[in-house]
Amino acid sequence: MSNRQANTEASKREADSKPESSDFIREIISKDLQQGMDEGKIVTRFPPEPNGYLHIGHAKSICLNFGISEENTGAVCHLRFDDTNPAKEETEYVDSIKEDVKWLGFEFGEKEFYASDYFDRLHEYAVQLIRDGKAFVCDLTKAEIAEYRGTPTVPGKNSPNRERSVEENLTLFDKMKNGEFADGEKTLRAKIDMSSPNMHMRDPAIYRIRKTLHHRTGDKWVIYPMYDFTHCLSDAIEGITHSLCTLEFEVHRPLYDWVLDHLSTPSRPRQIEFARLNLSYTALSKRKLLQLVENGDVSGWNDPRMPTLSGLRRRGYTPESIRKFCTQIGVTKFNSVTDLARLEHSLREDLNKSAHRVMAVLKPVKLILTNYPEDQVEEMEAVNNPEDPDAGTRLLPFSRELFIERDDFMEDPPKKFFRLAPGREVRLRYGYIIQCNAVVKNPDTGEIEELHCTYDPETKSGSGKPTRKVKGTIHWVSVQHSIPAEVRLYDRLFTKENPTDEKDGTVFTEHLNSDSLAILSKCRIEPSMKGALPGARFQFERIGYFCVDSIDSTPDQLVINRTVTLRDAWAKRKR
RNA sequence: AGUCCGGUGGUGUAAUGGUAGCACAAGGCCCUUUGGAGGCUUUAGUCAAGGUUCAAAUCCUUGCCGGACUACCA
Numbered sequence: 001m002s003n004r005q006a007n008t009e010a011s012k013r014e015a016d017s018k019p020e021s022s023d024f025i026r027e028i029i030s031k032d033l034q035q036g037m038d039e040g041k042i043v044t045r046f047p048p049e050p051n052g053y054l055h056i057g058h059a060k061s062i063c064l065n066f067g068i069s070e071e072n073t074g075a076v077c078h079l080r081f082d083d084t085n086p087a088k089e090e091t092e093y094v095d096s097i098k099e100d101v102k103w104l105g106f107e108f109g110e111k112e113f114y115a116s117d118y119f120d121r122l123h124e125y126a127v128q129l130i131r132d133g134k135a136f137v138c139d140l141t142k143a144e145i146a147e148y149r150g151t152p153t154v155p156g157k158n159s160p161n162r163e164r165s166v167e168e169n170l171t172l173f174d175k176m177k178n179g180e181f182a183d184g185e186k187t188l189r190a191k192i193d194m195s196s197p198n199m200h201m202r203d204p205a206i207y208r209i210r211k212t213l214h215h216r217t218g219d220k221w222v223i224y225p226m227y228d229f230t231h232c233l234s235d236a237i238e239g240i241t242h243s244l245c246t247l248e249f250e251v252h253r254p255l256y257d258w259v260l261d262h263l264s265t266p267s268r269p270r271q272i273e274f275a276r277l278n279l280s281y282t283a284l285s286k287r288k289l290l291q292l293v294e295n296g297d298v299s300g301w302n303d304p305r306m307p308t309l310s311g312l313r314r315r316g317y318t319p320e321s322i323r324k325f326c327t328q329i330g331v332t333k334f335n336s337v338t339d340l341a342r343l344e345h346s347l348r349e350d351l352n353k354s355a356h357r358v359m360a361v362l363k364p365v366k367l368i369l370t371n372y373p374e375d376q377v378e379e380m381e382a383v384n385n386p387e388d389p390d391a392g393t394r395l396l397p398f399s400r401e402l403f404i405e406r407d408d409f410m411e412d413p414p415k416k417f418f419r420l421a422p423g424r425e426v427r428l429r430y431g432y433i434i435q436c437n438a439v440v441k442n443p444d445t446g447e448i449e450e451l452h453c454t455y456d457p458e459t460k461s462g463s464g465k466p467t468r469k470v471k472g473t474i475h476w477v478s479v480q481h482s483i484p485a486e487v488r489l490y491d492r493l494f495t496k497e498n499p500t501d502e503k504d505g506t507v508f509t510e511h512l513n514s515d516s517l518a519i520l521s522k523c524r525i526e527p528s529m530k531g532a533l534p535g536a537r538f539q540f541e542r543i544g545y546f547c548v549d550s551i552d553s554t555p556d557q558l559v560i561n562r563t564v565t566l567r568d569a570w571a572k573r574k575r
Numbered sequence: 576a577g578u579c580c581g582g583u584g585g586u587g588u589a590a591u592g593g594u595a596g597c598a599c600a601a602g603g604c605c606c607u608u609u610g611g612a613g614g615c616u617u618u619a620g621u622c623a624a625g626g627u628u629c630a631a632a633u634c635c636u637u638g639c640c641g642g643a644c645u646a647c648c649a
Contacts, residue, residue, distance in 0.1 A: 027591085049649050085648060142647055151645055153577040187647055197578040199645050208647035227649050250580060251644050273580085275642095280586085286649095328598070330588050332581095335642055339586050342599055352612060387612070418610065427608055461608065473608045542609045569610045572601095 023331035025272055029068065029242060042075035043241045044068050045113075046101070047231070049082045050093035050215070052286035053301040053308045054100045056322065056343070057277040063326035064274070065244060066106040078238055079108040083116045084230050086214035094215070096301075100309040104319045115225075115234050116216045122225045123177070125233055125263050126188060126207055130169045134262050135206065136162055137172035138189045145187070148194070149202050155195035156202045162191065176209055179222045183209050190229075192258060200255045204228060232256040236265035243269045246276040247333065277329070278337040281492040282307050283500050283508055297512055298493070302551075304561050305493045305516050315490060316537050316547030316563030321350040337498060344564050351537065351545045351563070356384045356391060359429065359475045360525040360540040362487055364403035366479065369434065371454045372400040377478075380430040381462060394528050398431055401479040403524050405542075408474040409451060411439060416573060418472035420451070426472040429541065433459040433470055475541045482524040485558035487546070489518040523560075531555065542566065 029042060044065040048054065054062075069077035079101060083089045101108065115122075129135035138159045140148060150156035164172070176186055188207035196202055206229035211222045232255075235243045243256075250273045260268060278284060283292070284307055292298050292306070301308050304315035312322065325346040329338050359382070378398045385391035404420070413421040420426045425435045432455040440450040459467045496511035529538070534550040544565040553559040 021588095023588095047649090051649080082649065088648075138647095145647075146645080149645065151577085153645095156645095184647065189647095199578090202645090205647050210647085224647095226647075231649085247580075248643055249649090251578085275581090328587080332588075334581050336587065339599065342587070345599060348611090357609080357611095386609085416610090429608060431608095433608095470608085472610080475609075539609085539611080542611070544611095566609075566611050571610085573610085 021327050021330065023274075024333070025064070025242070025244060025274060025331055026068065026071075028272060029072070032241070033072070037241065041241075042068060042072045043078065043239050044075070044244060045078040045080050045235065045238065045240050047080045047082045047234075047245075048097050049085070049088070050090060050097060051085070051088040052093060052290060053096050053310055055284055055286075055289065055306075055308045056279060056282075056312065057284045057307075058100075059104060059309060059322050060277045060326050060329070060331075061244070061246075062101060062104055062106060063323055064331060066101075066108075067327070068242075076111055077106070077108065078111040078113055078240070080113040080115065080234060080238065082227070082231065082234075083114055083214070083216065084224050084227060086210055086212040086224065089215050091215050096310060100313075103309065103313060104322065113234075113238060114216060115230050116214060118230070118234055118237055119217060119221055119225070121237065122230060122233055123223075126225070126229070127170070127173065128263060129190065129206075130173060130188075131166060132262065133166060133191065135169070135188055135190050136164050137169050137176065138162075138187050138203075138205075139185075140187075142184060145205070149199065150194070152197070152199060158194050159189065159203065162203070173207075176207070176223050177221075179211065181209055183211055185209060188223075190255075190258070192255075198251060198254055200228065200252055201258070204255060228252055228255045229259060232259045232269070232271075233263070233265065235269040235271075236260060236267050239267045240269040241267075243271045245271060245273055247273050247335070248276075249273055273333070274331045275333055275335050278335070278498075279307065279343065280337050280340045280497045281494045281499065282340060283494065285500065288500060288508060291509070292493075295509070297509065304488070304490050304549075314550055314561070316545060316561055317347055318350050318354070318537070321347040324350065340492065347564055348545070348567070351539065353387050354385075355537050355539040355545055357382070357386070357541050358526055358529055358538045359396065359477055360485070360487075360523060360529075360543065360546075361403045361405050361475065361477050361482070362489075362520050362523050362540075362543065363406040364477075364522060364524050365406045365409065365448055365451065367402045367404045367434075367451045367453055367476070369400050369402070369455045370437070370452050374400060376400065377481075382430045396430060396526055396528075397478045397481040398428075399478045399480060402428070402476045403479055403482065404428075404451070404474055404476045406448075409436070409448070411448075418570075419474055420453075420472070425470050426474050427459070427461075427470050428455075429473050429475050430461045431476065432456055432461070433467065475543075477524045477526050479524075481527050483527055483530055483558070485523045485525050485529070485560050487520045487523045487560045487562065488549070489520065489562045491516045491518075525558070525560075529558065532558065537563070539566075 046062050046065045066077045069075040138161045148157045187205040189203045190206050192201045194202045206226050207223050210224050253271050256271050302310035302314050325343050379395040380398050381393050382396050408419045420436050427433050434453040434455045436453045438452040493516050494511045495513045499508040499511040532548045534548050537547045539545050545563040546560050549559040549561050
C-alpha cells in the first residue's frame with residue numbers, strides 16, 4: 001500500500017517536472033535548435049484569412065504557434081493576415097481575430113502583419129519569375145484551364161501560351177496590373193510540369209485579376225497573388241523558421257518549396273503539417289458556420305452554441321480551459337475526432353477552482369415551513385468556493401417561504417431518489433433538516449403548487465450540534481429575497497456525433513439539435529447575484545456553471561447562460 | 576483510378592529496436608451538508624499476414640482500412 005503510494009507520488013513529481021508536453025513538431029524544432037539553426041531564434045506564425053470568425057480549431061493552431069514561441073527563449077510568433085482574396089475579406093473579421101487571439105491570452109504586440117503589405121514585393125518576385133522564364137501569362141479561361149489540367153490519373157496539356165517570350169509576358173503582366181484586362185481574362189502561371197502527379201504542380205496560377213476593393217489596399221491593385229505564391233514568400237520575408245499548417249496543405253508543400261527554390265529570398269522557411277481539430281457533435285468549417293449564421297439557425301457568429309471563440313466566450317468558457325484543452329489533445333499527423341467531453345472536462349476543471357457558488361432555482365416550486373415563524377428571517381453563512389478558502393463566505397436570507405427545484409421533489413420516488421418526497425427528510429443546504437408533510441395541488445390542473453414542510457430547529461447548519469444524517473441536500477432561495485432571472489440552457493448544436501460526415505446522404509443541417517436552447521424565464525436567484533456584471537461566471541450549486549450574458553443581460557433583467565452542467569450521477573442513473 | 580499522407584483500448588495520445596503507459600469516457604467502491612469536488616479501483620489496445628532481429632507498435636514487403644488532392648479559395 002505505502003509502496004504503491006510512493007510510486008504514484010513519484011510519477012506525479014516526474015510529470016510535474018517534465019517541460020511542456022512534446023509532439024513531433026516540437027521535436028523537430030528542438031533538433032533544429034541543437035544544430036544551431038538561426039542562433040536559436042525560432043519564428044512561427046498564425047496566418048488566418050480574415051473571412052470569418054476564429055473557432056476552437058484555430059485555437060489549436062494558435063496554441064501551437066504561440067505556445068512554441070513562449071517555450072523558446074528569443075522566439076516570436078507573428079499574427080499574419082492572409083488577405084489575398086479581396087472578395088471574401090473584411091475588416092470586421094480582422095478585428096474579431098485580433099480580439100480572440102488576445103482573449104486566449106497570447107501577445108502578438110508589434111508582430112501584426114498582412115500579406116497585403118507585401119503586394120509590391122510579391123509583384124517584383126513575380127516579375128523575376130517571368131524574367132527567368134519560370135512564369136507566363138495565360139489566356140485560357142477558367143474552364144479551359146480546368147480542362148487542360150487533366151485529372152490525377154491523366155496528365156495535363158500545356159497551355160498554348162506557355163512558350164510566350166519573356167518580353168511579351170512582361171508586357172502582358174504589366175497590362176494585367178494596369179487594369180487593361182477584365183476579371184478572368186488572363187492569369188499569370190508558374191511554368192512547372194503539366195504531367196506532374198501532383199495537380200498543384202501543373203502550372204498553377206499565381207496571379208489573377210480581381211477588380212475588387214481590398215480592405216486594406218483599396219483600389220491600388222487589380223491583380224492579386226494566389227495563396228501558394230503568397231504564403232511561402234510571406235514566410236520568407238518575415239523570417240519564419242517553421243511554417244505550421246494543417247494536413248490538407250501537405251500536397252502544396254512541393255509548390256511551397258518550388259517557389260522558394262526559384263527565387264532569391266531573405267530566408268528559407270520550412271512547412272510542417274499537422275492534423276486539424278475535429279470535435280464530436282460540432283461543425284468546424286468556416287463555410288458551414290457561415291451557413292448556420294446566414295440561415296438563422298443560430299443568432300450569429302457569437303451565438304453561445306457556436307464553436308467560435310466569440311461563441312465559447314459568450315457561453316462562459318474560460319481562455320485557460322481552452323488552452324489546457326489544446327495542450328492535452330496533442331499534435332499529430334493523423335485525422336481524429338476529439339470527444340466534446342474532453343473540452344467540457346477541462347472547462348469544469350478550471351471553473352471548479354475559480355467559480356463562486358450561488359444558489360439558484362431554475363424551475364421553482366414553493367415550499368412553506370409551517371412551523372417557522374411568519375416574520376422571521378435568518379442569515380445563513382454560505383461558503384463561496386469550497387475549493388478556494390480565500391473566496392470567503394456570504395450570508396443567505398432564510399425565511400418561512402422558500403423556492404426549491406421542481407425536480408427535487410417526487411410524489412412517488414424510486415428507491416435511489418435521495419431528495420424530497422412525502423414523509424421524507426432532506427437537508428436544505430446551509431439551513432435545516434426538513435420533512436415534507438403535505439402536497440398542495442391545483443385542483444384543475446393537478447400541478448403541484450406548494451409543499452408544506454416542517455423544519456427541525458435543532459439541525460441548523462453550522463450550529464455544531466450533533467445531528468442525524470440525511471441522505472440528500474437540496475438548494476433553495478427565499479421567496480421574498482430572491483431575484484428573478486431568465487436562464488438560457490444551452491446544449492450541443494448537433495445530435496449526430498459527426499454531423500459533417502455527409503457520406504450517408506444527409507446534410508449537416510439535418511442534424512441540428514432542436515433542443516440546443518431552452519429558455520427558462522421564471523428562475524429565482526439568491527440576492528447576492530444582484531448587480532452581477534456581464535460575463536461574470538458562477539456555479540449554481542448542484543446544477544452547473546453559468547455566466548451573465550454579455551449582450552442581452554441588463555441590471556433590471558438578468559439573462560444568464562448555462563455554460564456546462566455539473567457532472568450528474570443521478571442523471572446517469574436515470575438513463 | 577493515380578499520387579501523397581496516415582493507422583496504438585470506446586475516444587485523444589505516449590513509448591524514437593528493449594517492461595505497451597497517461598488522460599477522457601464507461602463501470603464499481605470510499606468520502607461528502609453540491610448525486611459537485613476528491614480518493615481508490617475495474618474493463619479495454621499496437622489494422623492483417625509474412626519477413627529481418629536475441630528482441631518489433633517501432634525496420635522491410637504485401638494486403639486492408641481511413642484521409643488529402645482534380646478553385647483564377649485559403
